[in-house]
Amino acid sequence: MHDLEGVDRGVNPQKTSVSALALQLEELLVSSDRRGMAQVRQLWTPGYLHTAAELFVRHCQRVVIVSGFPVGETYETDGPAGAIALLQGVKDCGGQARLVGFTPYIDRLRNCVAGLPQLNQRDLLALDRSGDVCEQLQGYMAGFAPTLLIFVAVPGQAADGCYYNPRFEDISDRTLPWEKLLELADCYSIAIADSGNHLGMGRVADPLARLSIVPAVSWTDGLVIADIANWGACGLLALASAFVRKNLLRNLHLTPLLEVLSRSGIVDSVTGMATASEDGLPAFSGEAVVTTLRNAAQTLQSGF
Incomplete structure (x- = not known):
């Protein structure tokens, strides 16, 4: 369990x-x-984190945010909440953003639109296996011309070309080769990850060798690691608040966001249940972390 009281005392902006x-x-x-x-x-x-926050602020004009980690026949709550927070953060900075994912995942998010004021249908882009994935990606990149890519808890390709979950199961048929975006988009990239099998974690290959995981091998320009990827996204926004002089977490409340996601059938990756929780932790744990980050962002956006 997270030592939230000690954490609060440790963050003193x-x-x-x-x-x-x-x-x-x-x-x-x-x-x-x-x-x-x-x-x-x-x-x-x-x-x-400082590097990633600077990349975010400098290149948030047109942002593609990719998320969605498969769990059984659905997807996990850790990732979409952070992606939606980033989507709102880009808008608050005056930029445009699109939340991109595999069709079954985006279909779940479409069911959340009515319950999430920060999300609308035009924010969402679904890609599938009905045609050439590279052609789909290339066509979209040409039309949107992103200035930044952000990957939030996205499966990353291993050295053998496959994608694995933490239980060493091959999940290649339930995700897409998002690494192609790194080749097709002429812009910077950030990955937010809480496990060695997430896209972008090739940047820390040597430390990953000590963990029991099939590691991802891809690199991104920026990398944010966290115990929960949703928290990593919020940490990025908290620090970015210092640069834009605006609290980018002021309207984020994690618990109702997780509740809406769970009602769409998105599940906790540890329990497999559609509950307002993240990787086995109840919503109040994440809410406490977000509150700490929001308070830090409030001070940062005012300058000190």
């Missing part, structure tokens, strides 16, 4: 610089070390 706060937020986001991300952080170079 009133007595530190933006770069120092970024390091505090990095520590917060991996403090429970549920899947070895604290170990990865210890073996990696700090400052990655």
